[in-house]
Amino acid sequence: MESSFSALLTILMAIPLVGVLILLFMSDETEEGAQGIKIAANLVAAVALVFSIIIMISFDGTDPGLQFEDKFSWIPALGITYHMGIDGLSILFLGLTTFIMSLAIGASWNMITEQIKKYYIFLLLLETGMLGVFFAQDLFLFYIFWEFTLVPMYFLIGIWGGKDRVYASLKFFLYTMAGSLLMLLAILYMGIQAETFNLPELIAQNDLWVGNNWLFWGFAIAFAIKVPVFPFHSWLPDAHTQAPTAGSIILAGVLLKMGTYGFTRFNLPLFPEASVEAAPIIAVLAIIGIIYGAIVSFAQTDIKKLVAYSSISHLGFVMLGIFSLNEIGIQGAILQGVNHGLSTGALFFIVGFIYEQRHTRELSAFGGLWKSIPVFAVLSLVVSLSSMGLPGLNGFVGEFSILLGSMGSDALAVGGSRPWIYTAFATTGVILAAVYLMKMYQGVFMGPLDKEENANLREMNGGEMAIMLSFLIFIVWIGVNSQPWFAAMDATVADLVNTQIAPAIESITAIAGN
Amino acid sequence: MGGPVLFLILATISVFAAVSMLTSKNAVHSALFLILNFAAIAVFYLILNAPFLAAVQITVYAGAIMVLFLFVIMLLGAEESAGVLSTRTGQLTAGIIGAVLVVGSFIVAVTQMGGTAPASVVADTRPRTLAVILFEEFVFPFEVTGVLLLVAVVGLYVMSRKLTNKERMEDA
Amino acid sequence: MDLTTVTIEWYIALSAILFTIGALGVLLRRDAIIIFMSVELMLNSANLLLVAFAHHLGDATGQVLVFFVMTVAAAEVAVGLALIVAIFQSKKSIDISEVNLLKG
Amino acid sequence: MNAFGLAPLLLVFPMIGVIFNGWFGYRFVRADAKVGEKWAGFFSTGMALLSFVIAVLIWVSLLNDHHSHIIPLFDWFNIQGGLFRIQWAFQLDTLSSTMLLVITGVGSLIHIYAIGYMHGDKEFARFFSYLNLFLFFMIILVTGSSYLMLFVGWEGVGLCSFLLIGFWFDKPDGVGWANSMAARKAFVANRVGDFAMILAMCLTFWVFGTMDYEPVFESAIEMFKAGEEVVLPWGTYSLGAVLKWITFLFLVGAAGKSAQIPLFIWLPDAMAGPTPVSALIHAATMVTSGIYLITRSNVLFEIVRASGDSGHLFGNISTPDLVAIVGALTALYAGLVAFTQNDVKKVLAYSTVSQLGFMIAAVGMGSYIAGMFHLITHAFFKALLFMGSGSIIHGMEHGHHHLHDHHDDHHGDDHGEHPGEDHHDDFDPQDMRTMGGLRHKMPTTFWTYMVGSLALAGIFPLAGFWSKDEILATVADNPDQGAVFTFVGWTLTIAAFCTAFYMTRQVKMVFFGEGRHEAVEHVPESNGYMTFPLVVLAIAVIFAGAINFPKIEFGGGEQAYAGVLAAVAPAEEEEAGLIPTLALEHWLEHSIESYYLTNKADPPVLEMPHWPTTLNFRVAIQSSIIAIAAIVLGWLFYSGWSKEEPFAKDRLEAIPVVGSVWLFFQSLPFDRLMINGWVETIFKPMAALSERLDWDFWHDYVHNNLIRDSFISVADVLSNAVDPDGVDGVVNGTGKLIGAFSTQLRRIQTGNVGNYALSLFIGVTVLVVYFIFAS
DSSP states (O other): OOOOOOOOHHHHHHHHHHHHHHHTTTTOSSSSHHHHHHHHHHHHHHHHHHHHHHHHOOOOTTTTEEEEEEEEEEEGGGGGGEEEEOOOOTTHHHHHHHHHHHHHHHHHHOOOOSSSSHHHHHHHHHHHHHHHHHHHBBBHHHHHHHHTHHHHHHHHHHHHHHHTTHHHHHHHHHHHHHHHHOOOHHHHHHHHEEEEEBBHHHHTTGGGGOOOOOHHHHHHHHHHHHTTTSSSSHHHHHHHHSSSSHHHHHHHIIIIEEEEEEOOOOIIOOHHHHHHHHHHHHHHHHHHHHHHHHHHHOOOOBHHHHHHHHHHHHHHHHHHHHOSSHHHHHHHHHHHHHHHHHHHHHHHHHHHHHHHSOOOGGGGGGGOHHHHHHHHHHHHHHHHHTTOBBBBBBHHHHHHHHHHHTTTTTTTGGGGHEEEEEHHHHHHHHHHHHHHHHHHHHHHHHSSOOOOHTTTOOOHHHHHHHHHHHHHHHHHHHHOOOOOHHHHHHHHHHIIIIIHHHHHHHHHHHHHHO | OHHHHHHHHHHOOOOHHHHHHHOSSSSHHHHHHHHHHHHHHHHHHHHOOHHHHHHHIIIIIIIIHHHHHHHHHHHHOOBBOOOOOSSSSHHHHHHHHHHHHHHHHHHHHHHHHOOOOOSSSSSOOHHHHHHHHHTTHHHHHHHHHHHHHHHHHHHHHHHHHHHHHHHHHOOO | OOOOSOOOHHHHHHHHHHHHHHHHHHHOOOOOHHHHHHHHHHHHHHHHHHHHHHHHHHOOOOHHHHHHHHHHHHHHHHHHHHHHHHHHHHHHBBBBBOOOTTOO | OGGGGHOOOOOOOOOOOHHHHIIIIHHHHOHHHHHHHHHHHHHHHHHHHHHHHHHHHHHHHHOOOOSEEEEEEEEEETTTTTTEEEEEEEEEEEHHHHHHHHHHHHHHHHHHHHHHHHHTOTTHHHHHHHHHHHHHHHHHHHHHHHHHHHHHHHHHHHHHHHHTTTTTTTOOOTHHHHHHHHHHHHHHHHHHHHHHHHHHHHHHHHHHHHHHHHHHHHHHHHHHHOOOOEEETTEEEEEEHHHHHHHHHHHHHHHTTTTTTTTTTTTHHHGGHHHHHHHHHIIIGGGGGGHHHHHHHHHHHHHHHHTTGGGGGEETTHHHHHEEEHHHHHHHHHHHHTTTOOHHHHHHHHHHHHHHHHHHHHHHTTTHHHHHHHHHHHHHHHHHHHHHHHHHHHHHHHHHHHHHHTTTTSSSGGGGTTTTTSSGGGGTTTTTGGGOOOHHHOOOHHHHHHOOOOOOOOOOOOOHHHHHHHHHHHHHHOOOOOOOHHHHHHHHHHHHHHHHHHHHHHHHHHHOOOOGGGGGGOOOOOHHHHHHHHHHHHHHHGGGGGGGGGOOOSHHHHHHHHHHOOOOGGGGGGGOOOSSHHHHHHTTTOOGGGGGTTSSSSOOOOOOOOOOOOOHHHHHHHHHHHHHHHHHHHHHHHTTTOOOOOTTTOOHHHHHHHHHHHHHHHTTTHHHIIIIIIIIIHHHHHHHHHHHIIIIIIIIIIIIIIIIIHHHHHHHHHIIIIIIIIIIHHHHHHHHHHHHHHHHHHOOOOOOOHHHHHHHHHHHHHHHHHHHHHO
C-alpha cells in the first residue's frame, strides 16, 4: 500500500498525551500545585483547539476524499494499517471535540476539588481517544480507539460522580462493551475475508457483503447503544446524572456523536444496501426515540435527568436524518450532532452551575432565579431556545434540514411507504421540545423568588461567562449562517450518496418493483 | 605496529599492574597500580597511531577518573580493603575456570581466524578528522551520550542529596 | 605464528588477558571500590582492542568509538562512586557481601 | 433613487434598542429610576420611530415603483448536494410595506404609551428591550423573502410573546406562576401551529424545489397552466391535491398564530402581560401574521380553489372554503364568549379573536384586500381600545392605592359589606363590575374609547364600518359562490351583531352609570404619555376608512353588480375625485399575484371571487341597522346597574333560557375541551406511563432484575457448583505447583552482587563460546 504521512492529525492526537506527561510530573498536594495543574490542562486543551482550528481552516471542503492522511502499514501480515484522515463526515466533529474538551476542562475549574491530577489526566486521555475515533480509517485502529474512550469515562463517572456513581459507571461500561463485541466480530469477519482492515479498501470491495445483513446489524447495534437509540437508552440517564459536569458535557457533546458518526462512516458506505433496507426500521426507532424521550423528559423533576432524556429525543432527530439517506438529511444530521453537542453541553453546564451552588437538582427547589442571576438567566434562555429549535439559532438549522430531508427521502419511500408520515411524527418532537424545555426554564428561572437560598446565588465569574459566551457564539453563528458548516461536508456527503446509496436504492427499488 | 620487544615490555607492565591492582590490600595502592596500567595502555595508543587518544587516556582516566577514585577512598577512609579474595570456594573456582575458558577461547579464536593482512593505508587520525567523523557519522549517538551524561548528573543529585525529614520518616 | 612482527593477534591476546583479570577482580573482590577499578580495567581492554583494530584496518572510526566508551565509563564511575558513598553512609562499610537487599 | 437598500436598517435599529436596553438600560434604571426610565424608554421609542421612518421611505419608493424588490444579504442554508439554498433576503413590495407601516407606526405609538404605563416598574428597561426585540422579529416576518424567513419571524414573535406575557412572573401569591403558565401556554399553542408550518415548508420544498415566495408562486402558476403533475418520492399527484394539503397546513399555522379555532385558547390568557403588550402583540400586529401568511400565499390558495375536485379536502369543501368557515366560526364563537366576560381586557381579547375571524374569513373568500383593510383598521382601533383599557386599569389601580393610603383615616367597615372586596388584595382593577361612571374621571380616555368602540361596532363613518362592510359585501357580491359563502355571510352578520352588543355592554359598564367601588372616586386621568397615543389613534380611526373608500354608484342594485364585474377592476379606470377611491386596493393588487391571473391575464388562468369595489348599499344599510339595534339593546339591558350590588347576576344571565346559554359560554367550553381534553387526559397519563415504562420497567426491572439478577444467578451456579471442584481445582493446582517451584527458585536469589556477576559472566562466556564455534 501507498504510505503517506502529513503528521498533522497524529500530532493533534499527541498533544493531549504530551499534556498527560506534563501532568504526571506535577503534584496536586499543595494549593499552588493544583492551580498549576488546572492551568496546564487548560493550556493543553487550548493548544489542541488552536491546532484543530488550523486544520479546519486548511481543510478543503470541495474535496470529497480523505485529507491530511497519515497512512502506513502497521501489521502487514493481518492487513492492519495505521491510517488517519479526515473528510467532510468528520471535520466538524474534529472541531467539536477539541472545542467541547476545552470548555469541559474549563468548566471543571471550580467544580472538581478532589484528586485533581488524575481527573485532568483522564480528561486528556479521553480527548486523544475521541480524536482517534474520528480520525481512524482502519477498522482495527478504530476499534482500539472506540474501546479506549470507555476507560477514562468509566473512571470519570466512577470517581468524581454523584452518589450512585459506581452503579452508573459500571452500567455504562458494560452496556457499551457488550454492544462493541458484536462489532468486533463483524470487523474480524470482514477483515479476514477481505484480507485488509483498511476502510477505503474495504469500501471499494463492499460487494462482498451484499446480503450479509448481520454485519450491518453488528455495527448498527454497537453504534445504536452509543447514540443511544431507543430501546438501548437506559444507560444514558444514569451515566448523565451521575457524571460530573464536565463528564456530562463530554458525554452529550462528543461521546454520543461517536455513535452517529459511526453510522455515517461505516454503516452507510460499507453496507449501502443493508442501510437502505434497514432505513425504515431505524427511522421508526428514531421517531419513537424522539417522542418517547420528549415525554419521559417532561415527566422528570430532576433537571439534569430532564436534560439527559432530552438527548434521546434530539439524537432521534439525528438518526432520522442519517437514515433519510439523502444529502439534506445526512448533512442536517451531522450538523445537528454538532448542534446538540453545543446546546446540550451548554445545558449541562447550566445545570452544573446551579447544582454547584444549591446542591440540589429538584425542579421544585428553584423558581425566580431570573431575579437573582439575570445575566445567567438570559444566556440560559438562549441556550434553551437553541435546544428547542428556535429559528435563527443552531438547533433549528439541523432539525429543519433533517425534517426536510426525511420528507424527500427515497429510501424511506421504498416499497410504497410514505416518508411524510415519518416527518409528521418527528415534527411533533418540535412541539414537545418546547413543552419540556419550557417546563424546565419556567420552573427554574421564572416565578416568584421566594426561597432564600435562591436569592443569594452568585452570578457567573469571568471564566464561566467566557464558557457560556463561547457556547453562544457558535449557537448563534451556526443558527444565522449555517452555509459554511454545510459547505465543509457538501462534497463528501454528495459523493457518499451518489456513489454508494443511490445505486443501492435503485437496485432495491428495482427488486421491490418486480 | 612497533617492535615485538616494545610490545612485550609494555604488555608485561600492564599485566603486572593489573594483577597488582587486583591483589594489593591497600585500596590506594590498587588505584596507583591501575594508573600505571592506564599509562601503559596510553603508550600502546601512541604505538597504534592514536596520539590524541593517548592524550585523552592520560587526562581523562589517569587524571580525572582515578583522582575521583582516590578522593572517594580517602573520603570514606577505606584504604584497608575488605578481604583480598572471596572466601567462597565455589565462587573462586568458578571464576578461575571461567577466566581460563575466556582466555582460552580468545586464543582459539585468534588461531582459527589466522592472520589477516593489515591494511596498507595508514588512517588519518588527526583530531580534526576524528571530530568530523564524530559529528557527522556519529552525531546521533553523540547526542544520546549527552543525554546519558545528563541522566548521570541527575542520578548523582538524587543519590547524594540529603533526605528530607519527611522522607526519613517514611524510610523508617 | 609469526613472532617477528606484532600483529593484531598479539593485541587480542593482551586485551583478553587484561579483560579476564578485570573480570576476576569483579568476581573475587568484595571491596566495592576495587570492583569498580576492575570494571575500568575491562573497559580499557576493550578500548585497546578498538584502537588496535582501527590501526589494523586503517580506519579512524574505531578510535571515535573509544570516545563513547570513555564517556560511558565516566558516567558509570560517577554514578557508581555516588552509590558507594550512599551505601557507606547507611552501612558504614563498602563490603558488597553485606549488601544483599535483593535476597529472595 | 430609492430607499430599498435601507431595508437592513429596519432590523438594525430595533436590535440596537434591544442591546442598549438589555445591557445599559437595566443598569440606568437601577441606578436612578427617573432618569434611567427616560433613557430606556426614549431610546427604544426612538429606535422604533427610526424603523418607521425607514418604512415610510420604502413606501415612498414603492409609490414610484410598484414591483417587488429582493434585497439579499447572505446565505443561511446552502446544501449543494440537495440543491437546498435559503438566503437571508428582504422582499419589499406593497404588501410587506403596508404591514411594515402598520407595525412600526402603531408600534411606535405603543412605545410612547408604554413609557407612561410602565412608569415605576423595576424591570422597565427589560420591558422595552422585549418590545424592540418584538419589532425586530415582526419586521423579519413581514419582509422575509421566503417561507423560512417568515418562519424565523413567526417563531421569534412567539418567543417575544412568551417573554412579554410572562413579564410579571415574579408577582406573589401565585399570580406570577399563573402569568408564566399563561406564557408557556401561548408558546406551546403557537408551537402546534408551527408544527404545521414546518410540514408545509418541507412539502413546499419538495414540490417546488425552493421556499422563496416568487419562484414558488411562479412555478405553481406554470405547473397549473400546463396541468403538470407533482412527483414526490411516494407518488405522483395533481397540483391541486398537493397544494390543498400545503394550504391546509398553512391554515393550521395561521390558526395558531392568529388565534383561530381550535388554537385560540392561548390569546385570552395572554392578557396576563402588560397592557401595551396586549395592544401591540395581541391585537395589532403579531396575531395578524396568519392573515399576512394567507394573503402572501394567495396564489396557492386560489389555485386550490380553481382546482375543482382535486382541491377538495372533504365533501366539496376546498381549503380556502375551510379557511372562510374557520374564520367565521371563530368570529361568532369568540363574539359570544365576549358577552360573558367581566374582565375589561378579556372582553377585548375575545373581541380580537372574533375580529381576526372576520379577517381570516375574508381572505378565505379570496377577498384579500378586504382582509388586509380590516387588518389595518383593526390594528388602529383595537390598539386604541387596549390602550384605553390600560388607561382605565391604571386609573383604577391609582384610585385603589389612593383609597388604601387613606385606609387608616376612614374606617374600612363601610365598604366591608361587599363580599370579596373587603380586603384590598381581592380588588381586581380589571373587573368591569366594580367600575362605572368613569367618563367624568377620565375624559380623554372616554372619548377616544368611544371612537374605538363605535369603530369596532361598525358605525358610519368610522374605519370599522368601511372595512367590515367590505368583508360582508364580498359575500353579497358573489352570489354564485354557493353555500359556503352564504353560511359565512350569515355567521359574520350575527358576529357583527355580537360585536356591537358586547362593546356597548363594556362601555356602559365602564364609563356610564354610577361608580360601583369607592376607588372610582379617586381615579385620575392618565398622563400625557398615555393619552397622546390615544388621541393620535382616535384621529386615525376616524379617517382610516379613507384608505380604501369604495366607489359609490347610485345606479341601484343591478348596476352595482355590473360594477362588480368590472371588479377586478382595471386600475386605469381610476377616477379623479376629491378622495381617491380604492387606494389600498390599487396599492396592494401589485402584491396579490392571483389578481393578475384572472381576467387580467390572457387567457385567464384562474377564477376567483370578485372583490367588492363599489359600496353595496344593501349590505351597508343592513349592517348599520344591526349595529345600531345591538347598541340600543345593549344600552337598555345594562342601564341602571345597581351601585349596591355590583356582583349581582349579569342581566343576560337572569333571563331564563338565554341565561343558561350565557353560563355555558362563560364556562369557556372550548378552553376546557382543549386543556382538559388534551393536556389532562392525554398528556399527563402518557407522562406517568412513560415514567412507569421507562424507569420502573425498562430501567429498573429489565436491567436490574432481569439482566443483572439472571447474570448473578448464573454466576451463583457457576461459583458454587462448578467452580470449587472443576475450575477451582485446576486453578488451585496450578497455583500450588508454581508455588513449590518458585520456593526452589527463590534460593538462587542470594542478594549477593558477586553471585549475580558470576552468572552474568558465565552467561557471557557461554555466548562467546557459542559464537566462536558457531562461525
